[in-house]
Amino acid sequence: MTQASDVGTAARGGAHVYEEGCPTTPTVHEVRSEEDLLAVRHAVRAATLRAGFSIVDQTRVVTAASELARNAYVHGGGGTVTIEFPDRNGTPGLRLTVRDDGPGIPDLSAALTDGFTTGAGLGHGLGGARRLMDEFEIDTAAGQGTTVTVTRWAVR
Amino acid sequence: MSSASSNGVPILRLGDVLVTGLLNELDDKSAIAFTEELTARITTDRARGVLIDISRLEIIDSFVARTLMELTTMARLLGARVIVAGMRPPVAITLVELGLQLTGVETALNAEQGMTALGWHRVPAPPEGVMRDTSQ
Amino acid sequence: MSTTEAAARERVLAVLRAEADDIADRWVQLQMAQAPLGDGVSESELREESDALLSALISGLDSDGPVARLVSGHPELRQAVCDLSLRRARAGASPTDTSLAVLALKEAMLEAVQRQTENSAALFGAAVLINRLLDSAGVLSFETYVEGREEIIRRQSRQLLEVSTPVxxxxxxxxxxxxxxxxxxxxxxxxxxxxxxxxxxxxxxxxxxxxxxxxxxxxxxxxxxxxxxxxxxxxxxxxxxxxxxxxxxxxxxxxxxxxxxxxxxxxxxxxxxxxxxxxxxxxxxxxxxxx
CATH class of the missing domain: 3.30.750.24 (STAS domain)
Structure with missing residues (x-):
């Protein structure tokens, strides 16, 4: 039971789940090409490992990142993905901010509905990413670009 | 028997079954090229079944899911049955949470069970009792 | 910032710098007397905690931040208060013990200022500042304590889930x-x-x-x-x-x-x-x- 030992460490006051020597400073990744999409996945996977995520949580976060980065690339004409390492009272987390300067989303509630698509996916991108993460925030308006911020905690 | 396709994903032929797999580094262009090549091979090789091993796929996003579903539909139209084998548990969990069920796609636990479903049977090993009997 | 507040701030800062060791000793002493902390936090840990918080207070007061937002706005100070509360939450200390710990620091600081200040107007100004500062520390500490406990509850309920779903x-x-x-x-x-x-x-x-x-x-x-x-x-x-x-x-x-x-x-x-x-x-x- 790894969970039990986690609590044990926390109870002793040493809540440092990150491995020593690993930088947990934010990183910014460009999304301008299909190769960049793969690079973002790699970077997010590495970040989930660093934050001590379980294999299922790693997969959730990388998949959400892939959906959001693809959205920014396909609909926003490219953008950036920022990876951050927030901390909630000793619980490590991962926050992704996906930003593009594209046309924005005029009808947000429609875009969050499953099956809505204007591109080459299945229309589960935004709504799916929201389900895969613990926190989801979106800031968009027609002509204003789109910023999606999602967070997942290692233990909920 | 085998051929390396233009995008680096090999497609093998075993009798009337085509065997192939998907890798993590599949980008959108190669996915499309792969679909085109596979459907072409179904026709030229007169394949009745296609086994796609995805045990090395670490994530399936909606793009890869769509590729798999389209492949299945196209293959069915060409008279071949597609079985997707070896999905990893984290991938399956993420996929249903994403809201995708791969509707219409047949799945198998691993390549071996997928091949069995496509009509391939492992040659049974000679009964062990025979060997023991002669040694007695 | 008013001149009285600036003066009070200078005074408290001077007292903290001069008597940090004594205040820390007194604080630990008060906490030990108030509530025995059990196995969770030892006396030496308390002392370390005191030193950390006092040095954070000094650097906070020395900064430009307004007093009202000092505890929540100054990273080092905020961290010190959060650490203190989380440690108690994890050690299973009661919410009362946790707020008493912060109140005890107020007492220790007030005593020190009293020793160092003759002028009663100046003493009053310094006391008001210490009160405001540690009241906001108390609020932050309580919030953090509750969040810390919730975190523990979340972890435990997840563990419970895992043991209660055998395959x-x-x-x-x-x-x-x-x-x-x-x-x-x-x-x-x-x-x-x-x-x-x-x-x-x-x-x-x-x-x-x-x-x-x-x-x-x-x-x-x-x-x-x-x-x-x-x-x-x-x-x-x-x-x-x-x-x-x-x-x-x-x-x-x-x-x-x-x-x-x-x-x-x-x-x-x-x-x-x-x-x-x-x-x-x-x-x-x-x-x-x-x-």
Whole structure:
């Protein structure tokens, strides 16, 4: 039971789940090409490992990142993905901010509905990413670009 | 028997079954090229079944899911049955949470069970009792 | 910033710098007297904590930040207060002990300022500042304490979930997971994870989900069941749901929940019989649309 030992460490006051020597400073990744999409996945996977995520949580976060980065690339004409390492009272987390300067989303509630698509996916991108993460925030308006911020905690 | 396709994903032929797999580094262009090549091979090789091993796929996003579903539909139209084998548990969990069920796609636990479903049977090993009997 | 406040700030800062050691000693002493902390926090830890908080207070007061937002706005100070509260939350200290700890620091600081200040107007100004500063520290400390406890509760309930969803092997290639209690999102995730891992390990062809111990099945529970079944199918295995009691069958019918794509049986033994039959037929498993 790894969970039990986690609590044990926390109870002793040493809540440092990150491995020593690993930088947990934010990183910014460009999304301008299909190769960049793969690079973002790699970077997010590495970040989930660093934050001590379980294999299922790693997969959730990388998949959400892939959906959001693809959205920014396909609909926003490219953008950036920022990876951050927030901390909630000793619980490590991962926050992704996906930003593009594209046309924005005029009808947000429609875009969050499953099956809505204007591109080459299945229309589960935004709504799916929201389900895969613990926190989801979106800031968009027609002509204003789109910023999606999602967070997942290692233990909920 | 085998051929390396233009995008680096090999497609093998075993009798009337085509065997192939998907890798993590599949980008959108190669996915499309792969679909085109596979459907072409179904026709030229007169394949009745296609086994796609995805045990090395670490994530399936909606793009890869769509590729798999389209492949299945196209293959069915060409008279071949597609079985997707070896999905990893984290991938399956993420996929249903994403809201995708791969509707219409047949799945198998691993390549071996997928091949069995496509009509391939492992040659049974000679009964062990025979060997023991002669040694007695 | 008013001149009186600036003066008071200077004074408190000067006292802290001059008497940091004495204040820390006194604070530890007051805390030990107020509430024995048990095994959680030792005296030497208390002393370390005091030194950290006092040095954070000094650097906070020395900065430009306004007093009202000093505790929440100054990173080092905020961290020191949070650490203090979290340590107590984890050690199982009561909320009273935690707020008393902060109040004790107020007392220790006031005593020190009193020793160092003759002028009663200046003393009053300094006392007001110390009060404001430590009151906001108290509020932050309490918030952090509550969040810390919630975090522990979250961890524990997750552990409880994991031990309460065992996956058992019933037959060659047949697994079962008996569900007891309700099926919410968190529970579904744990069940799925354990079940799918079991399927991979045992190369299982059929998974039985027994819901005898689930008190009610509403649309949300049904949705979570469907999600689990779909994940099992994606792995290439089949799912049988057993233990649907008559009242639950009634509810499912009345709510119009469609479980028609799932094989269901009344009892676990019926389900096992159906499962064993399924393992005899060599097949990949088609998703619902194929049926």
């Amino acid at each position: 058992v092997r019933l037959w060659r290639q047949v697994l079962a997971v008996p569900l007891i209690g309700t099926l919410d999102t968190a529970r579904t995730q744990v069940v799925m994870e354990n079940l799918l891992q079991g399927i991979e390990e045992h190369e299982a062809r059929v998974a039985i989900i027994d819901i005898t111990g689930v008190p009610t099945v509403d649309t949300a529970v049904a949705q979570h069941l469907m999600q689990t079944v779909n994940a099992v199918r994606l792995m290439g295995a089949d799912c049988v749901i057993s233990g649907i009691r008559p009242p639950i069958a009634q509810t499912i019918a009345q709510l119009g929940i469609d479980l028609s794509t799932i094989l269901t049986r009344a009892t676990l033994s019926d389900a096992l019989a159906a499962a064993v039959k399924l393992t005899d037929t060599p097949s990949a498993r088609p998703t619902p649309a194929d049926r």
